Amino acid sequence: MKFSHWLIALAAVLTGVALGLFYGWVVQPVQYVDVTPGILRADYRADYILMVAEAHQQEQNAEMSARRLAALGSEAPAEMVAWAVEYAAQNGFSAAEMALLRGLLNAMQTYQPQGGGAP
Amino acid sequence: MMKNALLILLALALGFAGGLAYAWLLAPVEYVDASPALLRADFKDQYRIVIAASYAASHDLARARARLSLLSASPLDDLNAQAQRMVGAPDAAQNLQLLAQLATDLQNGAVSALPGAASTVTPSPAIVESALPEETPRSVFITEAPTAEFIQTPFAFSAFTLTPAMPTATAPSARPFVLIGQEEVCNSSLPPGLLQFNLVDARRAGIPGVEITVTSIEGEEILFTGFKPEVGAGYADFIMKENVSYSARVGAGGAFISNLSAPACNGFLGGLALAFQQR
Numbered sequence: 001m002k003f004s005h006w007l008i009a010l011a012a013v014l015t016g017v018a019l020g021l022f023y024g025w026v027v028q029p030v031q032y033v034d035v036t037p038g039i040l041r042a043d044y045r046a047d048y049i050l051m052v053a054e055a056h057q058q059e060q061n062a063e064m065s066a067r068r069l070a071a072l073g074s075e076a077p078a079e080m081v082a083w084a085v086e087y088a089a090q091n092g093f094s095a096a097e098m099a100l101l102r103g104l105l106n107a108m109q110t111y112q113p114q115g116g117g118a119p
Numbered sequence: 120m121m122k123n124a125l126l127i128l129l130a131l132a133l134g135f136a137g138g139l140a141y142a143w144l145l146a147p148v149e150y151v152d153a154s155p156a157l158l159r160a161d162f163k164d165q166y167r168i169v170i171a172a173s174y175a176a177s178h179d180l181a182r183a184r185a186r187l188s189l190l191s192a193s194p195l196d197d198l199n200a201q202a203q204r205m206v207g208a209p210d211a212a213q214n215l216q217l218l219a220q221l222a223t224d225l226q227n228g229a230v231s232a233l234p235g236a237a238s239t240v241t242p243s244p245a246i247v248e249s250a251l252p253e254e255t256p257r258s259v260f261i262t263e264a265p266t267a268e269f270i271q272t273p274f275a276f277s278a279f280t281l282t283p284a285m286p287t288a289t290a291p292s293a294r295p296f297v298l299i300g301q302e303e304v305c306n307s308s309l310p311p312g313l314l315q316f317n318l319v320d321a322r323r324a325g326i327p328g329v330e331i332t333v334t335s336i337e338g339e340e341i342l343f344t345g346f347k348p349e350v351g352a353g354y355a356d357f358i359m360k361e362n363v364s365y366s367a368r369v370g371a372g373g374a375f376i377s378n379l380s381a382p383a384c385n386g387f388l389g390g391l392a393l394a395f396q397q398r
Contacts, residue, residue: 005123012130013137020138030147034159037166041152047186048169055172068172071165 038073042087045072049084050097053104062111065104078108155189163190164201171198171217178230183221198222202346212341216328219345223327226348231327296329296373300394305384312359312381313390317351318344318369320397325353332368333357361388369395 024030040048049069056065069077085101093101142148150157155166167190174183187194202218205211224231296318304313314333318326327345334340342355359365359381366377374395382389 005126008123009126009130012127013134016131016134016136017138017141018134019131020135020140021142022138023135024139024142025148030143032150032153032157035150035153035157037158037162039150039153040158041154044153044155044189048166051169051173051186054176055169058176059172068165068169071162 036073037071040072043091046084046087046091046093048072049081049104050088050093050101053081053084053097053100056104056107057100060107062107063113065107066111066113069108076108077111078105081105081108156191158190163197164204166190167198167201168214168217171214171221174221174224175217180224180228180230184225187225195222195225198225199346202343206341206343212330215343216330219328219343223325223345223348223352227352231324231352294370294397296369296395296397298374298376298393299396300392301376302392303382303384303389304392305382305387305389307384307387309390310358311388311390312361314357314359314365314367314379314381315390315392316342316344316353316355316357316367316369316395317392318353318355318395318397323396325351326397327352329353329355329370331355331370333365334367335360335363335365337363359390367393370397 037045037048049072052065052068055068056062059065066077069080072080081101081104085098085105088098088101155163158166167187170183170186173186174180177183184194187198191197198218199222202215202222205215205218220231304315316331318329318331320326325344327343327348329344331342331344332339333342337360340357342357344353344355347354347356357365359379361381363380364377365379366375367379368375376393379391379393382391
């Protein structure tokens with residue numbers, strides 16, 4: 001086999017790889033289903049935390065709120081809420097919503113998990 | 120010449136397969152901005168519970184509906200399906216009540232009295248009187264197939280005067296229920312042995328989210344009102360077996376009715392309709 005033939009074969013392989021990558025990443029990327037809340041878009045994540053804050057205002061149950069926040073990932077609940085407060089401040093959340101988030105943040109900062117039952 | 124073309128094609132195919140394997144298996148596209156619709160079923164359930172809990176606090180029905188629509192195109196069906204899955208699960212009672220309340224309000228398109236809210240709200244009697252006109256008694260039991268029409272008279276929660284600092288009212292679900300009516304239903308087009316419950320408050324408005332425990336020698340089953348809002352907010356039903364005696368307890372510490380059994384009608388198994396009112 002001539003050197004030029006090897007070059008042509010190599011070029012064909014590389015072209016194939018490029019086409020395969022384009023197809024696999026752009027044309028037909030892996031479809032995700034059954035994802036975890038950890039990869040929710042920031043606005044959905046913030047809204048979820050806001051919902052927990054709204055519920056917390058009425059229930060005043062830090063254990064329950066921490067358990068709900070745990071669905072978002074392994075971060076400490078206070079860190080999640082602190083992120084949400086920051087996000088809310090940057091994205092024009094209302095004063096009432098900010099107050100709810102701060103209330104939840106206070107609760108999570110002082111929250112102590114009970115005997116391993118809570119996350 | 121032909122051989123060369125085949126070799127090139129083979130090389131191209133090998134490269135394509137390698138590229139695809141890398142793109143799909145080794146380094147697939149990573150999702151970082153997923154929408155709630157992509158969540159796993161159990162996380163969607165959790166999401167719905169948080170929406171319902173948030174709704175119980177905010178009473179913002181439009182927002183709850185918008186949030187639910189992020190999860191699926193048929194939020195009401197999904198709420199009901201989730202409730203069915205949760206019945207019998209440990210510590211599910213509170214969440215079921217929240218889901219039932221939200222399902223009922225979505226169906227009716229109006230915010231109703233929320234059990235959780237009522238415990239911290241002292242409505243002004245004068246305002247309540249004007250906001251809640253006396254309703255005429257009505258039956259919400261199913262007596263004709265497929266279902267009887269149920270007309271809910273919604274009222275605006277915002278008509279209440281909120282004074283959270285003086286929690287004096289008792290939550291509706293905490294007050295006892297008493298049996299005010301019991302009748303046999305002989306209708307061959309209804310499911311045989313249908314045991315129907317209709318729970319109303321003092322003004323005869325249906326109360327969703329109330330736990331009903333039905334017991335027989337075969338075991339115990341827990342129902343909640345409000346999961347068939349098309350029939351009535353305070354409606355729940357159960358299928359009795361022939362020749363089995365049942366007892367039912369409505370609400371916590373409420374009415375206890377025993378010796379309930381499906382009546383024999385003209386050649387088919389009939390049902391019972393029980394009406395309870397909160398005192």
